[in-house]
């Protein structure tokens with residue numbers, strides 16, 4: 001398989017077959033580094049395509065759940081091996097669809113493979129515990145049952161890792177899956193599905209239906225035969241999905257936005273803090289849910305930190321992520337570019353000082369891409385829009401505080417609570433941060449972005465529906481506990 005095939009048509013994957021949508025219509029996935037370049041055409045599916053996929057998943061579920069966890073695990077190992085074989089191709093496709101650098105895309109693909117292997121092994125691990133009964137003649141224990149058919153709705157920012165960190169645990173615990181990826185990165189998803197096909201996964205166990213969020217995404221949320229929905233994306237969409245799922249009694253899990261702070265204490269290693277800020281805020285063009293968005297610095301070191309940050313920002317090379325030496329690619333799509341530029345405008349209008357960047361890059365090779373400069377605002381205060389709302393772009397809001405206590409208050413003064421980071425050498429500050437910071441991921445002397453696949457991942461406050469993904473935590477969502485009481 002070679003990704004450089006242009007204008008390729010990608011079909012839905014339903015019941016083990018690649019199928020054209022009933023609509024006979026397609027949606028375009030384009031390269032954000034060059035909007036004239038089409039990466040692929042994917043199906044603009046209708047509700048009836050989704051119905052077919054759900055029926056296939058429902059039909060396959062009983063046989064799939066009857067397999068041992070070890071047997072299901074073998075399919076996941078085989079899919080991981082297939083992905084390893086196609087790593088370069090998948091990564092290149094992700095860069096072409098989403099814009100992140102090839103190095104990042106390769107790292108993400110390797111992570112996807114590691115996630116598959118982790119969950120393959122999970123098929124051999126415990127699913128319950130024995131609980132002493134008050135009846136001396138009884139045995140009481142818990143076991144776990146799959147939910148049934150699980151709907152997976154994913155965003156474009158991690159087009160490989162997120163689908164896999166949802167599908168792998170869903171599958172290993174005996175569920176069957178219908179996935180609807182973001183259209184912007186649906187070709188990458190098709191390539192992942194191809195790896196499962198190559199692994200010989202039984203027909204109907206994994207199905208992919210591409211299409212618009214309002215038809216296929218909402219269709220998943222409302223489908224009476226989908227028992228669980230796992231979603232990652234924006235808060236507005238997440239809440240709609242949650243409401244639709246709740247209304248019909250389906251289980252749901254929502255991972256949503258962030259407004260992640262980094263606190264830089266006066267005693268911090270400033271060079272380390274600058275490196276982490278640059279990486280957290282600008283890698284993937286700021287389009288990680290855990291990206292650093294607010295940098296809250298103690299006044300004693302504010303000016304020197306700012307100078308160091310500006311100096312390092314100047315070294316950032318922007319361009320097509322496929323090219324050698326490029327550190328930051330374009331925004332993933334035109335909408336995102338427009339959103340980022342409108343937040344920059346708001347920052348200026350509300351009185352923040354634009355220190356660096358702030359503009360779209362359009363000259364020469366950049367003219368057909370969705371490029372924006374890495375941007376730093378100074379004198380940002382908590383009530384400003386750029387201090388409150390998720391931008392999802394390469395924009396830093398610098399905020400000055402006098403004390404760590406004030407830094408914590410500022411850091412917590414948002415609706416989100418996904419990830420938060422502090423740079424300090426003071427153990428007291430570290431402990432206060434662990435205790436008082438409202439975030440699902442607490443990072444000390446490390447950037448706000450960064451997740452290990454074996455650890456729970458998810459946010460507090462408006463960042464999630466309060467469940468956790470990845471690691472063993474995934475078991476909580478993808479299974480239901482049964483308490484068993486046995487008397488001879």
Ligand code: NAD
Nearest residue numbers: 154155156181182213214217218233234237255256257289
């Ligand atoms: P989005 O909410 O626009 O789309 C996500 C998915 O939902 C896509 O597949 C989309 O087609 C679908 N969708 C759109 N409208 C729908 C509807 N009415 N019903 C059902 N599905 C619908 O998000 P995006 O722009 O693709 O991704 C960016 C967002 O994702 C950011 O807010 C980011 O913070 C968030 N995100 C969160 C995490 C996390 O783990 N917390 C990780 C990555 C991204």
